[in-house]
Amino acid sequence: TDVHPAWLPPEAFRAIGSRRTLVRGDGLLAETVREEVARASALYGGGPADPAGPADLVLALTTATPLPPAAQALLDGPGADELAGLGDEGYVLARHDGVTVVLADAAAGLLHGLFHVVRLGERAFGAARPAQAHRPAMRRRMLDHWDNIDVHPVMGQVERGYSGGSIFWRDGALTGDLARVRAYGRLLAATGVNAISVNNVNVHATEAHLLTDRLGDVAAIADELRPYGIRVHLSVNFASPIALGGLSTADPLDADVRAWWAATTERVYATIPDFGGYVVKADSEGQPGPFAYERTHADGANMLADALAPHGGVVHWRAFVYNHRQDWRDRSTDRARAAFDHFAPLDGQFRDNAILQVKHGPLDFQTREPVSPVIAAMPSTRLAVELQVTQEYTGQQRHVCYLAPMWSEVLGFRPWGPDGRDVAALATGGTADGSVADSGTADGALAGSGAADGGAGGPGGGLVAVSNVGDDRFWTGHPLAQANLYAFGRLAWAPRLDPGAVLDEWIGLTFAASRDRAALGRTLHEMMDGSWHTYERYTAPLGVGFMVRPGHHYGPDVDGYEYTPWGTYHFADRDGVGVDRTRATGTGYTGQYPEPWSEVYESPESCPDELLLFFHHVPYGHVLQSGSTVVQHIYDTHFAGAEQAAETRLRWQKAEGLVDPALWARVKERLDEQVRSAEEWRDQVNAYFLRKSGVPDAHGRRIH
Ligand code: GCU
Numbered sequence: 116t117d118v119h120p121a122w123l124p125p126e127a128f129r130a131i132g133s134r135r136t137l138v139r140g141d142g143l144l145a146e147t148v149r150e151e152v153a154r155a156s157a158l159y160g161g162g163p164a165d166p167a168g169p170a171d172l173v174l175a176l177t178t179a180t181p182l183p184p185a186a187q188a189l190l191d192g193p194g195a196d197e198l199a200g201l202g203d204e205g206y207v208l209a210r211h212d213g214v215t216v217v218l219a220d221a222a223a224g225l226l227h228g229l230f231h232v233v234r235l236g237e238r239a240f241g242a243a244r245p246a247q248a249h250r251p252a253m254r255r256r257m258l259d260h261w262d263n264i265d266v267h268p269v270m271g272q273v274e275r276g277y278s279g280g281s282i283f284w285r286d287g288a289l290t291g292d293l294a295r296v297r298a299y300g301r302l303l304a305a306t307g308v309n310a311i312s313v314n315n316v317n318v319h320a321t322e323a324h325l326l327t328d329r330l331g332d333v334a335a336i337a338d339e340l341r342p343y344g345i346r347v348h349l350s351v352n353f354a355s356p357i358a359l360g361g362l363s364t365a366d367p368l369d370a371d372v373r374a375w376w377a378a379t380t381e382r383v384y385a386t387i388p389d390f391g392g393y394v395v396k397a398d399s400e401g402q403p404g405p406f407a408y409e410r411t412h413a414d415g416a417n418m419l420a421d422a423l424a425p426h427g428g429v430v431h432w433r434a435f436v437y438n439h440r441q442d443w444r445d446r447s448t449d450r451a452r453a454a455f456d457h458f459a460p461l462d463g464q465f466r467d468n469a470i471l472q473v474k475h476g477p478l479d480f481q482t483r484e485p486v487s488p489v490i491a492a493m494p495s496t497r498l499a500v501e502l503q504v505t506q507e508y509t510g511q512q513r514h515v516c517y518l519a520p521m522w523s524e525v526l527g528f529r530p531w532g533p534d535g536r537d538v539a540a541l542a543t544g545g546t547a548d549g550s551v552a553d554s555g556t557a558d559g560a561l562a563g564s565g566a567a568d569g570g571a572g573g574p575g576g577g578l579v580a581v582s583n584v585g586d587d588r589f590w591t592g593h594p595l596a597q598a599n600l601y602a603f604g605r606l607a608w609a610p611r612l613d614p615g616a617v618l619d620e621w622i623g624l625t626f627a628a629s630r631d632r633a634a635l636g637r638t639l640h641e642m643m644d645g646s647w648h649t650y651e652r653y654t655a656p657l658g659v660g661f662m663v664r665p666g667h668h669y670g671p672d673v674d675g676y677e678y679t680p681w682g683t684y685h686f687a688d689r690d691g692v693g694v695d696r697t698r699a700t701g702t703g704y705t706g707q708y709p710e711p712w713s714e715v716y717e718s719p720e721s722c723p724d725e726l727l728l729f730f731h732h733v734p735y736g737h738v739l740q741s742g743s744t745v746v747q748h749i750y751d752t753h754f755a756g757a758e759q760a761a762e763t764r765l766r767w768q769k770a771e772g773l774v775d776p777a778l779w780a781r782v783k784e785r786l787d788e789q790v791r792s793a794e795e796w797r798d799q800v801n802a803y804f805l806r807k808s809g810v811p812d813a814h815g816r817r818i819h
Contacts, residue, residue, distance in 0.1 A: 118295065119589045119778065121302050121597050123233075125158050126627035130236045131229075132159030137166060137183050140176030144222035147342045148174055148229050171240060172232065174217045174225050185214035194218070194246035204309070204344070205250035206231070215239050223309075223344040227251075230305040234620055236627075252543045255429075255470075255577035256607035257310035257348070258303065259394060260584075261505070264288070264314070264321050269666070274315050275505050277512035278585030278592040283313050285586075287321070289332040296339040299584065304343035306604020311345055311582075316396035316433065318352035326351050326379060327359050330386050337387050346391035348431070353395060353415065354403035355379075366408040367418035376422040384426040392428035393419050394472070399436050412436070412457065413464035420466035431499060431579065432465075434458050434473045434489055441682040449694075449702035450682030451477040451729075454489045459707075463495035470576035472499045475525045475538075477704070478683065480508050481660040482651045485716065485726055488707035490541055491530030499576030500525070500542045504599050505583040508661075509650055511669050512583060512592035514789040515763060516650045517643040519602035519614035526610040532711045539610035544575025578607040593785045594778050595643060597625065615644055626774060635773045642763045649763070651725075652756025653796045656749045657739075658729035659685045659693060662800070670792060671799040685728070687807055691735055692745070693728035705730060724748075735808040749804050750812045753797040760786075760793035 132155030138148050152174075156162045164170035166183065175186040177198065182190065189209055190198065197207045198218060206219040206228035217228030231249065232239045261274040262281035272280045282295050290296065303311070313336055314322045325333050326349060337347040356362040360375045367373070383390050397404030397415055405415035416432035423430055437453035454477060465471060471493065476484025480503040490498060502522055503509075509516040526539040580603045583591050591597050601621045605612055622636050629635050654671070655662040661683045664672040676683045685692055695701030697717050705716045715721045719731045724739045735746035743751065764786040771779055801818045805811070812818055 117588070118298065119594070121590055122601055122621055122624040123302060123305055124625070124627055125155075127233055127236070127624045128155035129159050129627070130240060131155045131172060131232060132157075132161050134161045134171035134240065135164035135169065136161065136172040136174070137164040137170040138174045138225070139166075139179035139183060139186070140174075140219075140222055140225060142222040143342055144226050144344055145176065148222070148225050151229060170214060172215045172217075174229060175219075176222065176225065177218055177220050185212065185216050186218055188212070189216050189218055189246055192246075197246045197248040200250075201248060202250055205248060207246050207248050208232070208244065209246035210239070210242070210244040215244075226304060226344055227307065233305065234624065236623070251307060251309075251608045252539065252610050253575070253577035253607050254544075255310050255499070255579075256308050256604060257312065257431075257499075257577065257579045258308055258504070258582040258603075259312045259316065259350075259501075259579055260582050261315040261317075262313065263319060264325075265319065267319070273585055274317060275503075275507040275581070275668075276583075276585050277506065278583060278590060278596075279587040280585055282584060282586050283336055289335055293335065293339050295586070296336055297342075299590075300340040300343035300345050302590075302600075303345060303604060306601050307608035308604040309344055309346065310348060310391050311340065312348040312350055312391075312394045312431075314350045316350050316394060317400070317402060318350050318396075320358070322350070323352045323355055323358055325349055326355060326383070330383060334387050337390070341389065346389055347387065348391035348394055349383075350394040350396070351419075352403065353397045353405070364408070365403065367405050367410050367414045368408075373418055373421070376418060380422040380426065380428070384428070390426070390428060392423050392430055392468075394431045394433070395419065396433045396435065399433065400439050404436075411461060411464070413461045413469075416469040416471075417464075417466045420469040424466070424468050429468045429470055431470050431472045431576075433501070434471050435479075437682065439682070440680045442680070443678045443684060447702065448682065449696060449704055451694075451696060452702060452704050452707065453477075454487060455492055455707045458489055459492040461496075462493040465496050467497070470497045470499045472501050472576065472579055474501045474503075475522075478660055481658075482509055482647075482654055483658045483725055483729075484660065485658075485712075485729060486525055486528045486530065486538060488530075488704075490538055491709050492707070497544070497574065497576040498541060499579050500538060502578065502580040502603065504580045504603050506596065506599070507581075507668055508663065509647070510789070510792075512596045513669075513785050514650055514760075514792065515593070515595050515642055515646045515786070516599075517595070517602070517614070517618065517646045518599045519606065519617055520644075521647050522603070522606055523610075523612075523614045526606065530712065531709050535709075542575045542578055543610070578603075578610075580607075589778065589781060594782055595639075597621070598643065615640070618643060629774050631773055635770060638766050638770045638773075642766050645759075646763070649756055649759040652752040653760065653793045653800075654756075655685075656728065656752065656800070657693070657724065657745065658726035660729065661685070671796045673799060673803045686732055687804070689807055689809070691733050691737070692804075692807075693732040694730070695732040696730050701732075735804070735810055744810075746804055746808050746810045747813055750801055750814075750816070750818070753801050754816060757790075757793040757797040760790050764790050 136152045173183045201220045203221045204223045206224035219225045264284040266272045354365045356365045356372045356375045396402045398406045419430040434454045437450045473489045477487045529535045529537045598621045602617045662673045665675045696704035698706045716730045737745045805818045
């Protein structure tokens with residue numbers, strides 16, 4: 116069966132394909148732009164414009180000579196200011212005298228500009244548009260694939276993957292379907308993603324060899340992605356000098372170890388000159404790391420940074436370091452504290468090309484977590500914020516859960532309160548005093564607004580996410596989970612985009628061929644806008660997290676992790692529930708935040724309801740800011756959440772006939788499972804707290 120075109124169906128190119136387009140510029144990515152235009156024209160009857168004749172669309176490098184008149188007019192006119200400092204990927208978009216113009220200094224900018232025109236569709240060829248610069252806020256916008264070459268006996272091929280096998284690896288080798296890899300690169304380029312890591316952060320024996328004798332496979336992937344401006348990175352095992360190099364140690368300060376990494380890295384660049392760099396999970400969940408040699412994580416990261424530096428590469432060093440062999444009887448150890456405790460003291464010790472990759476929350480991609488305090492604690496370190504597009508803890512691509520609203524909250528969080536920089540600015544590396552420039556509007560909401568994407572592609576570490584893609588025909592298992600992948604790229608480019616407007620873009624492109632798009636759009640918004648909150652309502656309450664089945668993490672198991680070594684507890688007893696992370700009486704975690712949050716979170720009175728049980732252990736009768744008690748809130752939200760899941764399914768039932776029947780059926784099948792699972796969550800969580808607390812539901816509903 117055919118692979119679904121996701122957000123680039125042929126119809127999305129109708130506006131361009133039916134017009135006369137002139138592309139001026141040289142280089143691989145300019146060729147890609149030409150090919151895209153040619154492909155669209157072949158479908159819709161447009162074509163290349165005669166360089167001397169009229170054109171509807173001009174895409175030109177500023178260095179092209181002679182410039183087409185419409186582009187030259189932009190350069191000479193009011194567009195000149197906008198053209199300053201476009202960088203490697205930026206572009207200016209304008210429409211004047213009936214010509215739509217994209218100008219860029221580098222060919223990647225032309226490609227991003229082309230996809231901007233694709234998003235606009237017919238609107239790109241309507242009213243005049245003042246010249247407007249668009250640059251990515253984040254310099255690096257990266258997806259990590261947790262893909263293995265081999266099929267892991269427990270995890271399957273893609274760790275935490277819910278979309279079939281890997282698109283890169285098949286039957287123990289590089290995939291034979293490189294066209295699929297290229298199609299993936301094309302989809303990603305249209306969102307703005309420009310980097311990808313092709314193997315799991317847990318680097319097993321086979322995959323370790325990608326660094327050396329199987330490097331050719333990585334090079335082949337890089338060849339497919341390069342025309343779309345995407346650079347390839349590799350997860351490496353810290354103990355590679357032992358496993359692959361035959362050395363007796365992997366000590367980062369050992370001269371032989373350093374020489375091995377330098378030589379190995381040199382070979383990587385000889386094979387893949389534009390290789391991006393390494394991703395490392397060290398001293399984490401059993402992976403080897405510098406602790407074995409009594410070295411710091413700065414020593415470890417810097418060793419790899421030094422090997423990469425001569426070639427312009429970076430190391431993404433993950434901050435997900437904690438004790439996963441904890442004793443639940445020990446109340447003083449708090450997993451949430453771990454990343455800060457390990458890394459904050461190392462601020463200022465990392466090389467410029469070492470990027471510390473921090474999960475957005477202190478635990479592990481839960482449905483609701485506070486923002487990680489590490490993000491505010493390391494002003495002299497390049498930080499990348501890591502999100503999880505794959506829905507490990509948010510419904511595993513069986514439940515509808517549009518995550519952009521969550522990411523948007525994270526990116527807009529200001530660790531130092533209203534006057535400080537927000538998380539997006541920290542990841543961008545904006546200036547100390549202000550934030551990155553206004554990130555403007557999504558195309559769907561453009562309506563003549565003059566706001567640009569803003570941002571400067573600053574020196575920060577950027578945004579990284581775990582991909583949700585597999586060899587599934589819809590790419591992401593649940594077709595609606597495609598929207599999360601799309602939104603990640605768009606938010607990494609422009610973190611202040613409105614999640615609803617991004618969803619509009621995604622709907623407009625993906626369903627460009629559907630009949631009654633207005634009705635379909637309304638239905639999808641009703642299903643997706645609030646789906647994260649719906650999921651939150653029927654799962655673990657008030658920020659306490661987990662309560663999932665151990666191992667695979669799907670479905671409810673309130674006490675599943677309660678007495679395990681993983682450090683993920685809720686401490687429910689007959690009187691109350693929640694984790695005391697205060698300075699006054701708990702683990703002291705609140706002290707890792709700057710003011711005002713260290714105070715806000717410290718007191719149950721000021722702590723936001725949605726995070727109450729993350730920070731506090733409270734009695735069931737504790738009254739929330741909402742006016743409800745904790746236990747009544749649990750009952751109410753669980754009944755409401757399961758009901759909303761059922762409403763979501765009803766809405767989709769009414770959309771039958773508006774979309775491709777295969778896609779409709781796949782979504783329907785997933786919704787049936789979501790409704791079943793939501794009821795299971797509701798019943799287990801409610802029954803658990805009724806039995807623990809003995810407090811009946813104020814509304815007398817049936818609790819089992
Ligand atoms: C989670 C996830 C693991 C993954 C880990 C990581 O714990 O369950 O499968 O390896 O995160 O981010 O490294």
